[in-house]
Amino acid sequence: xxxxxxxxxxxxxxxxxxxxxxxxxxxxxxxxxxxxxxxxxxxxxxxxxxxxxxxxxxxxxxxxxxxxxxxxxxxxxxxxxxxxxxxxxxxxxxxxxxxxxxxxxxxxxxxxxxxxxxxxxxxxxxxxxxxxxxxxxxxxxxxxxxxxxxxxxxxxxxxxxxxxxxxxxxxxxxxxxxxxxxxxxxxxxxxxxxxxxxxxxxxxxxxxxxxxxxxxxxxxxxxxxxxxxxxxxxxxxxxxxxxxxxxxxxxxxxxxxxxxxxxxxxxxxxxxxxxxxxxxxxxxxxxxxxxxxxx
Numbered sequence: 705x706x707x708x709x710x711x712x713x714x715x716x717x718x719x720x721x722x723x724x725x726x727x728x729x730x731x732x733x734x735x736x737x738x739x740x741x742x743x744x745x746x747x748x749x750x751x752x753x754x755x756x757x758x759x760x761x762x763x764x765x766x767x768x769x770x771x772x773x774x775x776x777x778x779x780x781x782x783x784x785x786x787x788x789x790x791x792x793x794x795x796x797x798x799x800x801x802x803x804x805x806x807x808x809x810x811x812x813x814x815x816x817x818x819x820x821x822x823x824x825x826x827x828x829x830x831x832x833x834x835x836x837x838x839x840x841x842x843x844x845x846x847x848x849x850x851x852x853x854x855x856x857x858x859x860x861x862x863x864x865x866x867x868x869x870x871x872x873x874x875x876x877x878x879x880x881x882x883x884x885x886x887x888x889x890x891x892x893x894x895x896x897x898x899x900x901x902x903x904x905x906x907x908x909x910x911x912x913x914x915x916x917x918x919x920x921x922x923x924x925x926x927x928x929x930x931x932x933x934x935x936x937x938x939x940x941x942x943x944x945x946x947x948x949x950x951x952x953x954x955x956x957x958x959x960x961x962x963x964x965x966x967x968x969x970x971x972x973x974x975x976x977x978x979x980x981x982x983x984x985x986x987x988x989x990x991x992x993x994x995x996x997x998x999x
Contacts, residue, residue, distance in 0.1 A: 708989040715755045715768070720746070722772050723779060726829045740810040740818035741825070745783050748801040750997075752923070752990070753778040753891060757898035759986040760912055763977075766902030773833055774846060774897050777826035781854050782890065784826070787819040789863065823854070833901070846897045853893040862886025866950065874951045880921065882951075887927075888920030895919075895987075911976045915987065918973035923994050925966040928952035930998075932959060966995040 723745060730739045754775030761771040768775075790797040790805040791812060797805055807815035830850065833843045852858055862885030869882065895916035899909055932954055953962040973991045977984045 706985040706989045708986070708993055711759075711986055711989070712751075712755065715758050716751050718758075718768060718772065719751050719754045719775055719779065722776050726773070726776050727780075727825060736810070736814060737817055737821055740806060740814050741821050743809060744787050744800070744806045744818065745780065745822065747803050749779075749783070751779060752994070753782050753894040756891065756894040756916070756919075756987070756990060759984075759990060760895045760898030760916075761902050763912070763980055763984040763987055764899045764903035764905070764908060765983065766898075770836060771898045771901055773829050773836075774850075774901065775894075777829045777850065778890070778894050778897070780822045780826035780829070781850070781859075784819040784822040785859055785863070785890075787815050787822070791815060794863070794867065827851075842901055846900050849893050849897055849900075853889040858885055858889035859887075862889070870950055872951070876953075876956050879951050879953065879956060883921060883924040884917070887924040888917060891920035891923055892916030907979070911979065915973045915976035915991075918969050918976065919991050919994055922966050922969040922973060922991070925953045925962055925969065926995050926997065928954055929959065929962055929966065970995045 727742060727745065728738045730742055732738050757771055757775040757778055758768040761767065786800055787806045789795055790800055791807055798808055799805060806818055810818065827847070830847050833846070834840065854860065862882055865882045866886055892913065893916070895912050896909065899912045903909060931952065953965060957965060970991050974988050977987060
């Protein structure tokens with residue numbers, strides 16, 4: 705039986721130490737900005753994206769430390785998106801990861817700039833890959849993939865679609881496309897970027913790309929369900945999707961069918977790894993965790 709709890713603890717410790725090293729200290733001028741950046745980055749969180757990156761590298765015979773800059777950059781980008789997502793002009797949330805949202809502590813202007821600081825620092829960190837890899841082609845491909853997954857054709861574009869879809873009736877296919885952009889692309893690239901730096905096997909890379917797309921969707925369906933069923937342990941405002949009149953899998957399919965869909969997509973993800981051995985056990989366990997988690 706794969707010990708996912710132990711695996712998470714080891715990876716989180718590794719990632720958190722590296723994140724602290726990669727980010728300017730709170731004492732670095734301008735202090736208020738770096739304090740705000742660190743506040744949200746170290747406010748807890750599951751570190752799913754960096755852990756997926758490390759696990760994907762291991763599934764292809766690589767190690768954790770060699771893809772650590774990518775893993776940390778992904779978490780910085782994710783945190784930037786959360787800070788901006790919580791703003792009054794977007795979801796207007798008061799809680800994130802069990803603590804007050806960034807703009808509630810530092811004000812809206814600093815929160816916006818803290819997000820900007822994190823997303824740009826992520827690409828500073830990605831630039832450090834040039835010191836570790838001889839083939840710049842792979843490094844440039846990974847950086848481009850992450851930029852595309854972050855920008856208007858990925859997460860940022862998905863946030864826009866999410867906002868303009870509020871209060872409108874959309875189909876399940878439109879919702880799936882929205883989630884692919886807003887959540888799925890960054891989760892998928894977390895998997896592929898961890899693999900591309902250590903593997904050139906087209907079959908394995910294709911399988912991991914399909915796995916990443918599937919768990920990205922499963923993650924969002926599970927999030928939709930938690931917005932209804934989650935308790936205090938979820939660490940953020942519950943029921944905000946309903947309050948903001950957002951289309952979700954439970955609102956379109958019903959709660960029970962949404963749960964079945966999450967399990968189905970999770971199984972599809974695991975089946976993508978059928979040609980992998982025990983080196984992909986972490987990825988299999990993470991897929992199960994994503995749909996069974998309580999926060």
